[in-house]
Amino acid sequence: MNNNRNFMCGVSAAMVLALVAVPFAAFGAADDNAKAKSPLMSIKASPYTERPVENAESVAQGKAIYDKACTYCHGLEGKGDGPAAVYLSRDTAPRPRDFTAGIYKFRSTLSGELPMDEDIFHTITKGVVGYMPGFVGMPAEDRWKVTYYLKSMYAEFKGGMPESITVVGGPIPGTAVSVNKGYKVYTKFKCWECHGGGGQGNGSKAADLKDDWGFPLPPRDLTRLNIYKNGSADIDIYRSIMAGLDGGAMPSYADFFAGEEENVWHLVNYIRSLSQ
Numbered sequence: 001m002n003n004n005r006n007f008m009c010g011v012s013a014a015m016v017l018a019l020v021a022v023p024f025a026a027f028g029a030a031d032d033n034a035k036a037k038s039p040l041m042s043i044k045a046s047p048y049t050e051r052p053v054e055n056a057e058s059v060a061q062g063k064a065i066y067d068k069a070c071t072y073c074h075g076l077e078g079k080g081d082g083p084a085a086v087y088l089s090r091d092t093a094p095r096p097r098d099f100t101a102g103i104y105k106f107r108s109t110l111s112g113e114l115p116m117d118e119d120i121f122h123t124i125t126k127g128v129v130g131y132m133p134g135f136v137g138m139p140a141e142d143r144w145k146v147t148y149y150l151k152s153m154y155a156e157f158k159g160g161m162p163e164s165i166t167v168v169g170g171p172i173p174g175t176a177v178s179v180n181k182g183y184k185v186y187t188k189f190k191c192w193e194c195h196g197g198g199g200q201g202n203g204s205k206a207a208d209l210k211d212d213w214g215f216p217l218p219p220r221d222l223t224r225l226n227i228y229k230n231g232s233a234d235i236d237i238y239r240s241i242m243a244g245l246d247g248g249a250m251p252s253y254a255d256f257f258a259g260e261e262e263n264v265w266h267l268v269n270y271i272r273s274l275s276q
């Protein structure tokens with residue numbers, strides 16, 4: 001197997017950004033004539049169905065890959081305390097994830113739930129813009145094995161596959177009427193308290209936000225789609241709003257929008273309009 005340098009080097013920001021668009025774009029496109037209600041990322045629809053079996057052997061192989069490619073940041077025992085952790089973000093969030101805590105930001109499951117295997121695989125593949133390189137150069141089989149290894153660090157993953165949230169409706173054309181409706185939703189739900197009136201991440205609460213580990217965590221500047229961690233396709237923004245980003249300060253709005261999901265699609269159009 002290649003050593004980890006092959007995965008790490010040559011991953012330019014542009015490449016990472018390019019990757020962001022790939023896996024979820026497929027879902028966005030397929031959404032055009034989607035049924036009224038469809039799973040966000042069902043296992044069957046996933047492009048990642050070809051995968052090795054999950055057993056003691058593949059977990060052990062995943063550990064060997066992890067030890068080479070991930071410990072530098074995530075630490076020998078997965079606690080997010082590798083030697084690079086403090087250099088990455090000395091005084092602010094995010095530190096590399098602590099996999100023994102079972103808290104995951106990038107999910108297609110409800111807030112408080114564990115992620116689906118696909119979510120973890122997806123994060124490893126695309127990385128986190130600005131914070132973690134993508135490992136698309138690593139064979140998919142190895143990315144699955146590392147996924148299994150990460151799961152083995154938190155016992156509750158043994159409880160079986162968590163369910164994906166359902167997507168109600170789908171992207172709607174970003175007309176002025178829709179953007180205006182989205183603006184009203186943004187105002188009503190006080191997104192501006194954190195993200196600011198113009199979405200620049202400078203709301204009145206912004207300076208006081210902390211992540212679960214006590215590090216200051218600034219809200220995203222929503223006017224910069226290219227630095228979205230959780231993807232910037234319509235479906236990704238829907239997922240961020242409905243599922244929230246656990247462990248941080250971005251709440252889940254699934255309960256608030258139950259029955260009025262169309263408003264989320266208007267909100268998506270408003271957010272998208274901020275970067276134009």
Ligand code: HEC
Pocket residue numbers: 066069070071072073074084088094095096097103104105106107115120123124128131132133135146147150229
């Ligand atoms: C350069 C440092 C660095 C390396 C190398 C790195 N990561 Fe990360 N990783 C991070 C940081 C920082 C975060 C937190 C990002 C955030 O919270 O916004 C993170 C987050 C993650 C997440 C997101 C979990 C969630 O909350 O949804 C996963 C999964 C992950 N890393 C897996 C891996 C794996 C597997 C490897 C090795 C193949 C790896 N990382 C290598 C820095 C790194």
Ligand code: HEC
Pocket residue numbers: 105186189190191192193194195205209217218219220227228229230231237240241245248249250251253267
């Ligand atoms: C209590 C503060 C707070 C409120 C209220 C809030 N957010 Fe956030 N939001 C955050 C923080 C902090 C992040 C970044 C989280 C991280 O990096 O872990 C974030 C991230 C996001 C993201 C993900 C961007 C990415 O990087 O992928 C979107 C989209 C978003 N917020 C939209 C909204 C919308 C829409 C509302 C209102 C319905 C809202 N937020 C309300 C704090 C907040």
